[in-house]
Amino acid sequence: MRHCGIVEIDKENKAIIKEAKQVVFKNGDAKEILKKIEDFRMKLAYNKATESLESNFGWTKIYATLIDSLSKNTKT
Amino acid sequence: MINKILLSAILISFSIVVRGNFPSIENSHLVKSIYSDSLKNNEDSLTYLANTYSLDSAELKAFLSDFRSKQLAIFYEQKSTVAAWRVCIADDSLRTQNIVLQKTAKFLHRNQHKSEYLKNEFQNTSKGQRSIFLLRTWWADSLKSNFDSLGNSSGFRTWGIDIKEIKKSLLDDMKAEASAPQFVESLINSGKNVPKKIIPNVGYALYKIIPKGNPPPSPFTPFWTKIEDLQTVVSNDLEDKFGLPIVSHSAKYDVYKIQLKEGKKAILFESEIAPTTENGYKTNGGSTQTLVLDRAKWTFPVLINELEIFPPFKK
Numbered sequence: 001m002r003h004c005g006i007v008e009i010d011k012e013n014k015a016i017i018k019e020a021k022q023v024v025f026k027n028g029d030a031k032e033i034l035k036k037i038e039d040f041r042m043k044l045a046y047n048k049a050t051e052s053l054e055s056n057f058g059w060t061k062i063y064a065t066l067i068d069s070l071s072k073n074t075k076t
Numbered sequence: 077m078i079n080k081i082l083l084s085a086i087l088i089s090f091s092i093v094v095r096g097n098f099p100s101i102e103n104s105h106l107v108k109s110i111y112s113d114s115l116k117n118n119e120d121s122l123t124y125l126a127n128t129y130s131l132d133s134a135e136l137k138a139f140l141s142d143f144r145s146k147q148l149a150i151f152y153e154q155k156s157t158v159a160a161w162r163v164c165i166a167d168d169s170l171r172t173q174n175i176v177l178q179k180t181a182k183f184l185h186r187n188q189h190k191s192e193y194l195k196n197e198f199q200n201t202s203k204g205q206r207s208i209f210l211l212r213t214w215w216a217d218s219l220k221s222n223f224d225s226l227g228n229s230s231g232f233r234t235w236g237i238d239i240k241e242i243k244k245s246l247l248d249d250m251k252a253e254a255s256a257p258q259f260v261e262s263l264i265n266s267g268k269n270v271p272k273k274i275i276p277n278v279g280y281a282l283y284k285i286i287p288k289g290n291p292p293p294s295p296f297t298p299f300w301t302k303i304e305d306l307q308t309v310v311s312n313d314l315e316d317k318f319g320l321p322i323v324s325h326s327a328k329y330d331v332y333k334i335q336l337k338e339g340k341k342a343i344l345f346e347s348e349i350a351p352t353t354e355n356g357y358k359t360n361g362g363s364t365q366t367l368v369l370d371r372a373k374w375t376f377p378v379l380i381n382e383l384e385i386f387p388p389f390k391k
Contacts, residue, residue, distance in 0.1 A: 005226040042256035045296035048266045048352075049232040052324060055291040056227065 002057045009050070013059065016040055020066045023073065030070035037063060037070075121148050129158040135165065142172045150174055156181040159191055166199040167206050179214045186221060193289050197328065201386075211389040212327035216287075219322045223357040229321040236265040236350030236361075249273065253343045254369035255296070263298060263367060266319075267347030271367065274344040280336045282344075282366055284377065285318070285385060287326030292377050298367045300334065305364045306385075314387050319352040319361040331383035340373035 001017065003010045020033050041063065044050040054060050122143055126136045139161065151157045160180035164171035171177075184191055194213065201209045220227060239247075239261055247264075250271070251257035264271075282300035284293050301318075309317040315325050336342055349361035368374060 004228040006228050006230050039256070039258075041294070042296050043259055043262075045294045046256055046259035046298060047262045048234055048299060048319075049229045049321060051294055051297045051299060052286075052321070053228065054294050055286075056323060058291075060291060060294070 001059070001062060004053050004057050006050075006053075009044070009053065012040060017062065017066065020070060024066065024069045027073055030073040034067065034070050037067065118144055118146075118148060121151075125151055125158050129162070131158070131162065135162060138165065138168075142168075146172075150177055154178060154181045154185075156184040159184050163191060163195045163198060164206075164210075165195070167203065170206060170210070176210060180210065183214060183217045186217060197288065205386070208389045209327050209386070212387070215389070216322075216325040216327060219325055219357060223355045224322040227323050229323050229354065231355035232321045232352060233354070234266045234319065234350045234352050236267045237269060237347075239264050242270060246271065246273075249343065250345060250367075250369060253345075254298075255372060260369070266299070266350055267365060267367075268350040268361060269348050271345035271347040274346055274366070276336050276342055276344055278336055278338050278340070282334050282368060282374075283380075283383070284332045284334075285314075285324075285329040286332060287324060288328040288330050288384070290326075290330070292379070293332055295376075296371055298369050298371070300366045300368050301364065302366060305366075306331070309363050310385055311388055313390065314385070316359045317349070317361065317363040318365075319349045319359045319363075321352070322354055322357060327386070329385040329387075331380050331385060332377035333380050333383075334368070334371075334374040334377050337373055337375055342368070342370060342373045344368060 001014070016033070016036055020037060022028070023030050023033050041054060044053050054063070119140060122140055123136070125148075126139050131139055139158075142161070157177050160177045160183075161171050163180055163184065164176060180194075184194070187194075198206060198209060224231065242264055247260070250260045250263075254260050281303065283303055283306055284297070284300050285306070286293055314320075314329075345367040346364055347367070349363050349365050351361045352359045
């Protein structure tokens, strides 16, 4: 994952992705982490300074893959 | 090679000084021979450069023809100069100009992954517009290099209306419409005045510009604009009027469109775009932004190729 260089954002993003991967790996309940991912993306999007970070640093694809895996967990 | 040219110059000067005359026939043979040697040396150096950059046979032919009788110092002074020439290969006039090679090489040095994009975009630009395309490419890159070298807009700030100036009822309406009400307050400052409520009809369309070739906009971004607001600024300092962060400055722009889905009711919030600063770089804003606070009611953004924007160069 490409870091954007804004420490707070990178730290939060890393923690969310790590937690999401753990939920996928352990086949745990995905609802909570899906909400965290959406909230984080909303926070970035609702600010003109950060709205393009997820596109410009290639995070959109990472989230899409994780959300896809997590959604399977919520269905089963 | 330089020594040979120097020697030739000395011989000519010597001939003029000693005999008060131009070089003798023997000396002019020598000069021709030296000139022919220097061409041979140039060709050897060019072939070496071409091999280093894996130019194909057609490129090699054009490369030798362009530089056989020219000084080659430019290729050794700056890395990526051959790559810059290759990017501009579609234009036999621009590709041999030192300034074009130097500035394009500088761009490629900082944006190594953009070589193919730049080559294709340069080629797809009409001949008369290619210099404008390059000027805008260098301009946007120089802004990034000077004011946002990490490309993360960390120094970007909007200087709009204070949250205290917004009536509670309006803020409540915005929060009620928003899919992320907890972040609505961070939007207020992007506008210069109090947002105006708009009720759009089904099919109502909004647009967003993205640097050409970049990925589509974030699925949650609320920052959109109407087509008439976009058209008004296309030829009139678009980046300044839209208060764009430097990372969103580009030679050309892709335009994405969203529409209100059938059966959905939405409220939009329009305001004048606020001035911005970014590590000393300023924009005035002044165009109109339309805030879409619940993107779930709107279609997925679609790239509209025919609306591509290529503003003039006025800097």
